Amino acid sequence: MGLDCAAVTPQRLCIGCRRSDAKSALVRLVINPVDATLQLDWAQRLPGRGCYLHPQCVSVVIRNHGVGRAFRRSIDPAQVAAVLNPLKAD
Ligand SMILES: [Zn+2]
Numbered sequence: 001m002g003l004d005c006a007a008v009t010p011q012r013l014c015i016g017c018r019r020s021d022a023k024s025a026l027v028r029l030v031i032n033p034v035d036a037t038l039q040l041d042w043a044q045r046l047p048g049r050g051c052y053l054h055p056q057c058v059s060v061v062i063r064n065h066g067v068g069r070a071f072r073r074s075i076d077p078a079q080v081a082a083v084l085n086p087l088k089a090d
Contacts, residue, residue, distance in 0.1 A: 009024075010022070010023040011023065012026050012052040013052065014026060014052055014057055015051050015053050015057075015066035015067065015069070016053045016054060016064070016066055017057050017060065023044065026052035026054055027040060027041075027042070027052065027054075027087060028040070028042075028044040028046075028050045028051070029041065029050060029053065029083070030046045030049065030050045031048055031071055032048070033047060033048045037079070038067065038080060038083045040083060040087075051066075051067065051070035051071065053066070055087045055088075058084045058087045058088050061080075061084060062077070062080060062081055062084060065077070067084075
């Protein structure tokens, strides 16, 4: 009877490993609607289209062009690397 609380945890797909995980385990990326730049959305509440990835999947995402695919547009790989590389330091 009733809902399983664990099942209610929001799940999102990682654009690196393509596995679903709890939203809280992933980092959100958005394209700023004003200046069209890629940015990290730590609070996961910025407006606009977003995608998610594990911090540990950064290298995969950079290599497989997952960001451009997620947003269905070509994004300068240098911009992707500049935004995502700081995540690898952790
Ligand atoms: Zn992943």
